Amino acid sequence: MTIEKFESPPRFAEWILRRIYPDRGEFTSVEDFREEYLDVYHSLGPFKAKLWYWKQIAKSLPDFLRNKFHWNIVMVYNYLKIALRNIKRHKTFSIINITGLVIGMTCSILILLFIHYELSHDRYHENADRIYRILIRQPNDIYQGIDMYSISPPPLKAALMNDFPEIQNAARILKTERLINYKNNHYFERRFFTVDPAFLKIFTFPLKTGDWETALNEPFSILLTEEMAEKYFGDEDPMDKILSVDNKYDYKVTGILRNVPGNSHFQFDFLGSFNSLYPIYGDYGKRFFEDWNAYQVKTYIQLHSSSDSVEFNRKFPVRLEKYRGRPTNDEIHIQPLTDIHLGGNVNDEIEANSDIRYVYFFSAIALLIMLVACFNYMNLSTAGAVQRMKEVGIRKVVGAGRNNLVRQFLGESLLFAFIALLVSVLLVKLLLPVFSTLLEKELSFLVFNNIKTYSSLIGISVFVGILAGSYPAFFLSSFLPVSIIKGKWISRKSLNRSSGFRNTLVVAQFAISTALVICTIFIHNQLEYIRTKELGFKKEYIVTVPIQDENLKKDYEPLKHKLSQYSKILDVTVSNFLPFTVENSQAVDWDGRPDDGPDFRYLCVDHNFLDFYGIELAEGRNFSKEIGTDAEQAYILNESAVSLIGWEDPVGKRFNCQRNVDGQVIGVVSNFHCHSFHRQIEPLVIFLLEDSRWWDVRYFSIKISSADISGILAMIEKKFKSFSPYPLSYSFLDDRIDILYKREQKLGQNFRYFTFVAIFIACIGLFGLAFLTSGQRTKEIGIRKTLGASVNSISILLTKEFMKLTSIGIIIAFPVSYFAMFKWLKNFAYRIDITWIPFIGAVVITILLSLGTVSYQVFKAACANPVDSLRYE
Amino acid sequence: MGKTKMKFLSRPEELVLLAVWRLKENAYCVPIKKQLVQSTGHDWSFGAVYDPLDRLEKKGFLESYLSDPTAKRGGKRKRIYRLTPNGILALIEIKKITDEIWDGIPLKTLKDEL
Structure with missing residues (x-):
């Protein structure tokens, strides 16, 4: 007899049955039900049969649900209770653990907000x-x-x-x-x-x-x-x-x-x-x-x-x-x-x-900080495992499988991650205004008002929880109950393996932190180098005023004259660009110029410009008011231009820069930085302003005495007002130069903060580790002391191990940071050399910090009275 | 029984064990259940049968195997149970104990006390 279609039990019911009785091998139980169903079907008809079938299901469901969920819930509740108890009992340990995670998460969330902001540019347009x-x-x-x-x-x-x-x-x-x-x-x-x-x-x-x-x-x-x-x-x-x-x-x-x-x-x-x-x-x-x-x-x-x-x-x-x-x-x-x-x-x-590279850069930083924080957690939890061993043993004895334990410990790290998340979100809210001003971006927490961000926040903590919790869970669940309960703790081998893993993590943390410190020092040095490098011209006490007013551009002499009369104004000059931002170029001509010869940057200046800025002449003479032809026929080149052309003796050579009359080179100036340090000094030609090119009158530069600056500025403003209705905006030359490197400065600043955070987390980790190991070695120390070890020798013994790890981390950091800095410095045409000094500086900083971190714990352990530590034996 | 005392079986377990013995080659869940319904008059659910079956199997009184596919079950196989020697020993033991307990108590005497 074959079962015809209409004779088979309700499909849905059968499906449920399969879920409920999944453990009976080849679903023989489902077939049992089917057979019985057929009997009922033949004796009582299809309706009764269906009813019977459903009744069977309904009867088995409650128990099934109870087994399936109720016990799980009981277990979860128990896990939670134990986790909270542990947090409470080991307060220092828990606080260290959570602090590390909080700092890591806060930084990452801030950085993610920044990245989100950068990526969101112009996306709000419908099209x-x-x-x-x-x-x-x-x-x-x-x-x-x-x-x-x-x-x-x-x-x-x-x-x-x-x-x-x-x-x-x-x-x-x-x-x-x-x-x-x-x-x-x-x-x-x-x-x-x-x-x-x-x-x-x-x-x-x-x-x-x-x-x-x-x-x-x-x-x-x-x-x-x-x-x-x-x-x-x-x-x-x-x-x-x-x-x-x-x-x-x-x-x-x-x-x-x-x-x-x-x-x-x-x-x-x-x-x-x-x-x-x-x-x-x-x-x-x-x-x-x-x-x-x-x-x-x-x-x-x-x-x-x-x-x-x-x-x-x-x-x-x-x-x-x-x-x-x-x-x-x-x-x-x-x-x-x-x-x-x-x-x-x-x-x-x-x-x-902005640049996509900055986004990558910050993402990398976020990831590194997060990693350091996770390593921390892994480290501390595995090191603290001893405290949990009996628990694991008992659980295993009463029937917990390995996966139950893995689930328990993963859940615990998730709990930690979520607590950390809550705290970090609060911190982010507090820090966001500071961070926004730091980056000069209008970041806002408002982007947090949608599902996407909530889920990504939760995503972060799940990621952190699982990443941080995976190894401890794996490690803790591997204990054998017999050996634990017999008091043998865990086998030597697995203990070694775990401490090997822990050591690797510490090394990684310190490698990352040291690399960041080295980079910070290099970035700082390079930025200082830029800030203080001889530009080739003077930049102190110079006020620059851009000119917008057409009338003033056409007739600036009277104002210049008026300003020069004031005793506290030392000198005034006019030009098309300020000497550090010469950007426009023009076609130029000289004897023997190849057809595809380059254009030159050009500066249109007043007679006194070179003197004003203290730009040195290497050869020839400056512009002169006495020589009438200078106005249209005199050119001064910089050394780059001369070497590009290849002249041995440039003075007197024919030269022209888009003028009707050919002129000649009257002098050569030493190279000065006419654009940012990112680029080599390019060929430059300097010539005098003429009336027909009034639009090239773009900047007044005013040199003032150092006393009573605000009074002088007020005076300058008054003078300008009397000549032009345009509102005056002025700035100091050195401020303007700083703006050129603002991006790098910001980068340097941010880098410093994040480096600080990373090293801080690493130190927290080290502190925790010192806390735990010195606790675990109390007895060993006590015995050593009774046998005559001194406080010093014990301190050295304990410190040596940490220092070994730190040192390996430092050694790994060297090549990594070397290559990173090598690449970054290549952006600058003028840059510092990569010397050993920053490396040594970073080593000193890292060693000192880690020594400082462990010393308290080590000292405490070394000073402890052996009577106290051995009393219970 | 000399050295090993018999493990007590619950009543359902006892009934199921007996039913499996009775049914021999045909001892799979459906007939077992029918048998039980017949002899006790109660409506046994499958769950109530599976449970003692599982326990008996764990205790080593029963063993089970999958039969060859049968046409009746649409080509599906069924799980057939049979007694292990231990199971038979257990049945013997039960029988003995029950007989001993009931020895000399005729049904009539009980009925009279009503």
């Missing part, structure tokens, strides 16, 4: 994955070591939209600095964007008031952020008010924007409508919009949602020649919006970008 930025590559024009430019010519937008049907919207951004005035409150605004109306369609910048579709359509429309609305209008309603721009043009406010989020690769305060430029530029405007040479605007495009972005990407780069009509090597590239912030800088970025 973020379909927005691209146009880059132009100018293969012949390498600026700051990069030939990619974020600026493109204005007509490119229309040309691209015409040629690529995939493009849905495109917008140009022209960033300018404007003087804005409302009711005679003048402010000089640096974050003024002039944009196409499509800007608001491409990017998601919500308007608080106003209509985003039409807000930028009319000429002279302006949108401002909430912050700016507050600044200019206070309580007034800004809508439809008139803002005066550059004291010439009246813009009407057509909307208020929400403030731009901090995680945007550009920041702006004002959006002016692009077509305002036609009336502003007048006749030039027409040319400007058609000018393929006017690399001034930034172009962003957004693709249709239906278009294939991979296919679109493949079409680039495109040669610009096709549009420009004149031969050029320039290429059009596209860059996804979300890659911009972490893609490093191209030229002419609106804001300095």
